[in-house]
Amino acid sequence: DAGITQSPRYKITETGRQVTLMCHQTWSHSYMFWYRQDLGHGLRLIYYSAAADITDKGEVPDGYVVSRSKTENFPLTLESATRSQTSVYFCASSTLAGGSGSYNEQFFGPGTRLTVL
Amino acid sequence: RKEVEQDPGPFNVPEGATVAFNCTYSNSASQSFFWYRQDCRKEPKLLMSVYSSGNEDGRFTAQLNRASQYISLLIRDSKLSDSATYLCVVSGGGADGLTFGKGTHLIIQP
Numbered sequence: 001d002a003g004i005t006q007s008p009r010y011k012i013t014e015t016g017r018q019v020t021l022m023c024h025q026t027w028s029h030s031y032m033f034w035y036r037q038d039l040g041h042g043l044r045l046i047y048y049s050a051a052a053d054i055t056d057k058g059e060v061p062d063g064y065v066v067s068r069s070k071t072e073n074f075p076l077t078l079e080s081a082t083r084s085q086t087s088v089y090f091c092a093s094s095t096l097a098g099g100s101g102s103y104n105e106q107f108f109g110p111g112t113r114l115t116v117l
Numbered sequence: 118r119k120e121v122e123q124d125p126g127p128f129n130v131p132e133g134a135t136v137a138f139n140c141t142y143s144n145s146a147s148q149s150f151f152w153y154r155q156d157c158r159k160e161p162k163l164l165m166s167v168y169s170s171g172n173e174d175g176r177f178t179a180q181l182n183r184a185s186q187y188i189s190l191l192i193r194d195s196k197l198s199d200s201a202t203y204l205c206v207v208s209g210g211g212a213d214g215l216t217f218g219k220g221t222h223l224i225i226q227p
Contacts, residue, residue, distance in 0.1 A: 035217075040219075041219070042204075042217050042218065042219035042220060043161070043204070043217040088158075090160055090161070104149075105151060105163045105166065106163075106215060107163075108161050108162070109160060110159070110160050111159075111160050
């Protein structure tokens with residue numbers, strides 16, 4: 001089915017473990033984003049990517065690594081998970097609105113609920 | 118840091134009433150504006166884009182005031198199904214995505 005999917009939907013891990021969250025979109029959108037959502041903070045941008053092999057840091061990148069070897073995939077890796085990374089993670093994709101530099105709407109995946117013990 | 122501010126609520130509103138939310142943003146260079154809806158434990162979904170001339174979609178009306186740097190959302194004849202968190206979203210005009218407000222929680226009561 002077309003759309004944006006995330007896996008796993010739920011993950012429990014232990015402090016210090018490496019965890020990779022997957023994101024896949026079928027629209028061939030050039031832009032992809034990773035957000036985390038926590039109570040009291042709203043959605044915060046972790047990393048984004050403008051195209052394959054182009055990634056950049058967002059507001060809260062520390063402790064996370066991303067890659068984008070293919071347009072449709074944008075995995076997020078927690079190299080050594082910490083309790084403070086317990087959160088809901090959303091992946092999103094978008095196109096850029098022409099030459100204005102502004103964005104069209106972002107489409108979100110269903111989210112991954114990550115618990116770090 | 119670019120900021121988007123919203124009243125977190127909750128707004129408790131009787132069914133059938135009209136309710137309005139405002140949102141202020143700090144980046145005067147912002148070019149794109151949206152209202153998203155988020156249901157509990159679900160992903161945010163676009164409710165409507167906000168255009169300079171204002172726009173309406175059924176019971177929902179959005180307006181933008183660039184001079185005062187705020188956007189508004191009006192919901193008429195509210196339904197129980199309108200209960201959700203409404204996120205104000207602003208584009209900074211750069212390549213770093215959108216800035217999300219923390220959301221306004223709306224509860225429609227029967």
